Amino acid sequence: AQTVTQSQPEMSVQEAETVTLSCTYDTSESDYYLFWYKQPPSRQMILVIRQEAYKQQNATENRFSVNFQKAAKSFSLKISDSQLGDAAMYFCAYRSLTGTASKLTFGTGTRLQVTL
């Protein structure tokens, strides 16, 4: 079974600064997808960014980018020019391409605080 680990329960960043959230995972599969989801106080899950394992190029979505290191099984999220609205819980998630392929395995989450 796959596992996802987020070693930072809480992080804090000043507005306009950059912060990196860590995520590692364990799998024996070669093909899979990785995601970062944001859960604001409303608790609605929102997709931030996704990465296909077969792609070497790191995904980027505006201020959000990832550092995907497949050999190291690492998938960190970088948030640039942090905004107050970025404050939320961030979950790293893994999706297999086999079995119940669409289900997600989530990490334990990182609570991001954004300060003025």
Added chain:
Amino acid sequence: GAVVSQHPSRVICKSGTSVKIECRSLDFQATTMFWYRQFPKQSLMLMATSNEGSKATYEQGVEKDKFLINHASLTLSTLTVTSAHPEDSSFYICSVVPPAGMNTEAFFGQGTRLTVV
């Protein structure tokens, strides 16, 4: 607009009663839906996979007789918490993945906060 509608958003019930939570896929037909449970300040834990027209697949440790799942149509899955007890109080979230391809994102309902008193 919302892709997945989950109802109710909040429910309080008495211990021993049953509660039904609905999850509707608004934009596409979904043969598979997922039910997650989230305790305060914790992550989402998959409870079961809801399969249209067949039995749900439950994760290890989840009581299928307690958490009844019905997926009678391609747009609706329901989770019924039977004989609810205070320890069942939690946040329940459903999720739907579009059938178009495996690289599409999962869409989530707004969640249901269940409080059993």
